[in-house]
Amino acid sequence: MRQNRLVKRITPWRTLYSIAAVIVVAFGAALSSSDAQGRVDPSAQQPTGTALSPDAVGLVTGGGTVTVTAATNFVASFGLNAKRPAGFTSGGTAVGRISYDRHTQMASRHVNVPVTLMSLELAANPSPNGTGGRAQIVGDCDATGAECPTGFSAVLVEVTDSTDTGSGDVFNISFCIGTATSIPPAQCGPAEGGTEIRTGQIQIRASASGGSAQVPTHASAPRLKP
Secondary structure (H helix, E strand, O other), rough: OOOHHHHHHHHHHHHHHHHHHHHHHHHHHHHHHHHHOOOOOOOOOOOOOOOOEEOOEEEEEEEEEEEEEEEOEEEEEEEEEEEOOOOOOOOOOOOOEEEEEEEEEOOOEEEEEEEEEEEEOOOOOOOOOOEEEEEEEEEEEOOOEEEEOOOEEEEEEEEOOOOOOOOOOOEEEEOOHHHHHOOOOHHHHHHHHOOOEEEEEEEEEEOOOOOOOOOOOOOOOOOOOO
């Protein structure tokens, strides 16, 4: 009889614990759902992953610094601007400028070349600033007045605009033996720049107008990562 009374006392507490557990689980699920709705999907501003198009119309600008991992690590600064020329219809033609400086003791530290070609992808979901995407940009080392390391005829710049702040943006540059007549040029070497810029920002936006392009001042790079 005493055992039956004990069971009767324990059973209500087990029922209460079960109800409490159900409430906690339900509350946690609701909180997770609410929290998910309040967060911004980090992929919302990212490119769609589709192929870059030589016919897409857009404007690419950027400036900052990258860390180059070679025999020794060093910092390099960059500035670029590329857009379609006036009257552009197709074919990848672009105008602008690429500037790149290696801040280390080595030969051929400076690159300053005109842009000739560009492939572009605009982000499917642009950032609040109206930017986002990725691009491949070709610069001509054989152009009059161009500066490039000896023995190369073109440079290939690959950039990604991930956020309005520059966090996650990418700048890479490769030196190519092939001429600046295709995207990418033939026989390009390893890229310098890494998986994320060190300071600065890349911006890629839609642009329906053509015209000249100027290199931004890459020395002013406000954001410095540790």
